[in-house]
Amino acid sequence: MxxxxxxxxxxxxxxxxxxxxxxxxxxxxxxxxxxxxxxxxxxxxxxxxxxxxxxxxxxxxxxxxxxxxxxxxxxxxxESSVGDFYQHDRIPLKRRFEGVRVVPGAIARWGAYLAPGVVLMPSFTNFGAWVGSGTMVDTWATVGSCAQVGENVHLSGGVGVGGVLEPPQASPVVIEDEAFLGSRTMVVEGARVRRGAKLGAGTILTSSTRVFDAQTGEELPRGEAPAWSVCVTANRVQSFPGGDFGMPCLLVLKRLEEGEEHDKLALNDMLREHGVNA
Missing domain, CATH: 1.10.166.10 (Tetrahydrodipicolinate-N-succinyltransferase, N-terminal domain)
Incomplete structure (x- = not known):
């Protein structure tokens, strides 16, 4: 600290x-x-x-x-209830939603902060999370306990942002401002998505995931999607006594200009060149 x-x-x-x-x-x-x-x-x-x-x-x-x-x-x-739905829990549901759009089916627990301008589609935001202004938590996305999500982030449908409680000093998942996480992407174990990074659909990022630059072959810091980059999950061949196997890694396809606006169509085209969708 x-x-x-x-x-x-x-x-x-x-x-x-x-x-x-x-x-x-x-x-x-x-x-x-x-x-x-x-x-x-x-x-x-x-x-x-x-x-x-x-x-x-x-x-x-x-x-x-x-x-x-x-x-x-x-x-x-x-015991508490919302309409016909009942809960039996120690942690109540959140009640502060000033300036937040909460679509029916969205759930947020007390202790999570949602900044004005956040949009919650039917999704789940857990205890202790932080979600910054202008961020969209799309349908069936989950923001885990203590996860930190910045401003103007898009968590696409089915995205899983992992949570962490113990030990107290453990770093939570951090998704920085302007990031985009494609559908069914998973970021867990205290991994970090740096500012402006775009992750293609189905990307998996953990704290131990190896990260490589597709243009240079350089290995980058583990467990981090670099700032202003376009990334996808890939496989890197590694030799074991039992043979050669493809081990998952994060592949940086392209570097963006700092502050470059997210163009969904351009991002889709870029990812489709490599057989991935946003």
């Missing part, structure tokens, strides 16, 4: 974490502190992680993540 960073959440969260095994819903004072901290996440006044503009590193607010995990200790199971 960056030394200059100071969590906006109360230090009492750290004290409660040290005695978390003893906490129950009967500890009302602890519950009030924890609920207050998660309310700050829900309102966007705190967040699980962010990209430090000076170091370009992902900074994790361990106290924020601890507040989420502690809530499972102090909140009891409760």
């Amino acid at each position: 960056t030394t200059a960073f100071s969590s906006p959440l109360p230090a009492e969260i750290d004290e409660l974490w040290e005695r978390r095994a003893d906490l129950t819903p009967d500890h009302t004072e602890a519950r009030d502190t924890i609920v207050g901290a998660v309310d700050e996440l829900d309102a966007g006044k705190a967040r699980i992680a962010f990209v430090d503009s000076d170091t370009d590193e992902v900074v994790v607010d361990e106290r924020a993540k601890r507040s989420i995990m502690l809530s499972f200790r102090v909140l009891g199971m409760e």
Whole structure:
């Protein structure tokens, strides 16, 4: 964690974490502190992680993540309903949607922040996630617990953005501003999609995925889609005692100009040249 960073959440969260095994819903004072901290996440006044503009590193607010995990200790199971649909859970549904378009069938849990201008098609946004202004969470897409999604991002139909809770210091998935994730793309295990990157349909990116530049053959940092690039899932032959096998990797097909606007038709044409759709 960056030394200059100071969590906006109360230090009492750290004290409660040290005695978390003893906490129950009967500890009302602890519950009030924890609920207050998660309310700050829900309102966007705190967040699980962010990209430090000076170091370009992902900074994790361990106290924020601890507040989420502690809530499972102090909140009891409760029944709630939306129309004919019933829930029985410790974590209630989100109620703050100022400036957010929520299409019927969309679900967001309390503790997730949705900035004004977000559009939720029938989708699922989990506990502790952050979704920036102008972002579209398309049909059947999922934003996992604590995942960080930037501004003006398009998560296409069926996209899976993975979640992470434990350990507290673990970095969540980060999707930076202006990114595009094609249909059924999966980004998990703390992987990072940098600003302006476009991922073709069905792309798989994990923290250990090897990344290669198609033009130069250069190997790039693992688990990251480079900024302002067009990427797809590919296979790279690797030799084992039992033979040669194609291992999945991320292939950078093209570098875009920084700030280049996303042209869906141009992107589709580019990907189709390589047998992939957006």
